[in-house]
Amino acid sequence: MITHLLFDHDGVLVDTEQWYFEATREALARLGVVMTFDDYKQHLVDGASSWTGAESQGATPADIDGARSWRDDRYQHYLQTCDIDIDGVAEVLSELAQTYQMAVVTTSKRRDFELIHRDRVLLDDMAFVLCREDYLEAKPAAQPYQAALKRFDIRRDQAIVIEDSRRGLAAAEAAGIATVKVHNEFVAFQRAASDYAIPSLGELPDLLRGISRSAGR
Incomplete structure (x- = not known):
C-alpha cells in the first residue's frame, strides 16, 4: 500500500528548467561558446557537462x-524575476497531504531551492526536503531516493516517486520504487519508462x- 509520495522538484513542482x-547558455556565450537547445538536450541525454565545449x-x-x-547568479536572477509557478500545484499538494506523507527529493542546490520557496507555500505539507548537498551520488544513482x-x-x-526526467526516473527505478512520470514539455524529448x-x-x-483501489482488490 502506498503511504508516502516522493516528489522531484524542478519541472514537477515549479517550472524552472x-x-x-x-x-547556462548565456554563461557559455561569455566564453565564446554557442550552445543551442539541441546541444543542451544532448548533454542531458548523455549526462555530459555543458562546459565541455568551452574546454575544447x-x-x-x-x-x-x-x-x-556567473551562471549561478544569473539563474538566481531568473528565479526571482520570472514566472515559475505551475497552476494548481499548491492545491494538489494540499489535497494529497490529507492522505499521504510527502517529501521532496531534488538535485537543486539548497541556496536555489530556498530562494524559490522563500515566498511560496508548496513546502507546507512536506515532511522534509533532500537537496543536492544531502547525498553524495546524484540522480540517476539510487542514493537520493534510498x-x-x-x-x-x-x-x-x-x-511512489513523481518525476519528469529520465535521470530522475532511473534513480527511482534503481532504488526499486514505483514511478509516475509527469509530462514536462521542456524534457519531453527524453524517452523514459x-x-x-x-x-x-x-x-x-x-x-x-485508482492505484489504491486496485491494491485493495
Missing part, C-alpha cells in the same frame, strides 16, 4: 569556474485513488 538552460575551445579551469559562478526511504523509515513498496504517466500533476490524486 528553461531558466537554468538560459543562464581553450577555456581554462579558472575561466570555467568564473562562468559557472536516503528518502531511510529518512521516512519505510519500505520501498510504501512509496515509468510505471504510470500523467499529463499534469493535477491528475495525480485520481491516479493514486
Whole structure:
C-alpha cells in the first residue's frame, strides 16, 4: 500500500528548467561558446557537462569556474524575476497531504531551492526536503531516493516517486520504487519508462485513488 509520495522538484513542482538552460547558455556565450537547445538536450541525454565545449575551445579551469559562478547568479536572477509557478500545484499538494506523507527529493542546490520557496507555500505539507548537498551520488544513482526511504523509515513498496526526467526516473527505478512520470514539455524529448504517466500533476490524486483501489482488490 502506498503511504508516502516522493516528489522531484524542478519541472514537477515549479517550472524552472528553461531558466537554468538560459543562464547556462548565456554563461557559455561569455566564453565564446554557442550552445543551442539541441546541444543542451544532448548533454542531458548523455549526462555530459555543458562546459565541455568551452574546454575544447581553450577555456581554462579558472575561466570555467568564473562562468559557472556567473551562471549561478544569473539563474538566481531568473528565479526571482520570472514566472515559475505551475497552476494548481499548491492545491494538489494540499489535497494529497490529507492522505499521504510527502517529501521532496531534488538535485537543486539548497541556496536555489530556498530562494524559490522563500515566498511560496508548496513546502507546507512536506515532511522534509533532500537537496543536492544531502547525498553524495546524484540522480540517476539510487542514493537520493534510498536516503528518502531511510529518512521516512519505510519500505520501498510504501512509496511512489513523481518525476519528469529520465535521470530522475532511473534513480527511482534503481532504488526499486514505483514511478509516475509527469509530462514536462521542456524534457519531453527524453524517452523514459515509468510505471504510470500523467499529463499534469493535477491528475495525480485520481491516479493514486485508482492505484489504491486496485491494491485493495
